[in-house]
Amino acid sequence: MIIDFHTHIFPDKIAHSTVSALAKNASIEPHCDGTMAGLLSQMEESGVDISVNLPVLTRPRQYDSVKAFAKELNEKSYKGARIISFAGVHPDMENALERLKEIKSEGFLGIKIHPDYQDKFIDDDSYVKLLQYAKELDLITVTHAGLDGAYVGQPIKCTPKRVMNLLDKIGGYEKLVLAHMGANELFDEVYNTLASANVYIDTAYVLHSIGRDMFEKILVKHTEDRVLFATDSPWQKQDKEIEIIKSYKLGDSVEEKIFSQNARSLLKI
Numbered sequence: 001m002i003i004d005f006h007t008h009i010f011p012d013k014i015a016h017s018t019v020s021a022l023a024k025n026a027s028i029e030p031h032c033d034g035t036m037a038g039l040l041s042q043m044e045e046s047g048v049d050i051s052v053n054l055p056v057l058t059r060p061r062q063y064d065s066v067k068a069f070a071k072e073l074n075e076k077s078y079k080g081a082r083i084i085s086f087a088g089v090h091p092d093m094e095n096a097l098e099r100l101k102e103i104k105s106e107g108f109l110g111i112k113i114h115p116d117y118q119d120k121f122i123d124d125d126s127y128v129k130l131l132q133y134a135k136e137l138d139l140i141t142v143t144h145a146g147l148d149g150a151y152v153g154q155p156i157k158c159t160p161k162r163v164m165n166l167l168d169k170i171g172g173y174e175k176l177v178l179a180h181m182g183a184n185e186l187f188d189e190v191y192n193t194l195a196s197a198n199v200y201i202d203t204a205y206v207l208h209s210i211g212r213d214m215f216e217k218i219l220v221k222h223t224e225d226r227v228l229f230a231t232d233s234p235w236q237k238q239d240k241e242i243e244i245i246k247s248y249k250l251g252d253s254v255e256e257k258i259f260s261q262n263a264r265s266l267l268k269i
C-alpha cells in the first residue's frame, strides 16, 4: 500500500486558475491539473492508494468554503481509491479554538498550516495556542517547513530552531508533521537541530533536490518510524517520487514504513 501524505487539490471551478497563479508565484511547474479527478487518475497510474489533501488558507475568511470542499472530498470515493482531506486553518481566524473543536467534531483527522503564506513565525503565540489545542484534541497538524519558492529573500517562517522552540512551549507534539523533510533547503539545520525530535517529517517536494546522502543521513537520525512518503502533488508527480524512494533500496521493511505503515498508524487506518 502507498499513502501520499501531502497533496493539494482544488474545486474544479478554480483549479486551473489557482494552480497557474501558484505556479507563477513560486516559479514551479505543475505536474497535475489540481482537480480531484486529475489526482485520482495519477494515483491509479502510480499505484497510490490514498492521498491526503492539505488545504492552505491564505486568509482567515476562506475557512468555511475551504472546509466545505474538504468535507465533500471526504464523502466521495472513486474506484476504490481514496482521498482524505484535512481542514485548513489560519492563526488569525476569529474563534480559532472553537473552530478547531468544530473540525474535530466533523470528523477531520488533521489540519494544515502554512506559516509563510499566513505571515507568522511557527513559534508565534498564535500558533502556540492553536497547536496546543490541536494537540489536546488529538488532531494531526501538518505545517509547511523551510523555504517556500514564493517567499525567496524573506525570513523563513518555519525553521528547525523555531520548531524546537514551539515544541518546548507546548511540551512536545507527537502528531506534528513537518513537510519537506523537516525544512525545505535547510537540511543541515534539520539534521543538526531537529532530526530525532518526536515529530514526523514528510518527503514532499524535496526528493529531487535533497540528494541521497542527505536523505539517508536524516532518515537514520530521525529513524524510519517518523518519515512519511509525500509528493506535494501537483508540484511533483507521484510515480516519479515513488521511483526515487525505490531507487534508494532501503529494504522492504523501511520502505513499507515510509510508504504506508507510519501514515496508517498516524491516521489510524
Ligand SMILES: [Zn+2]
Residues within 6 Å of the ligand: 006, 008, 204, 232
Ligand atoms: Zn504543499
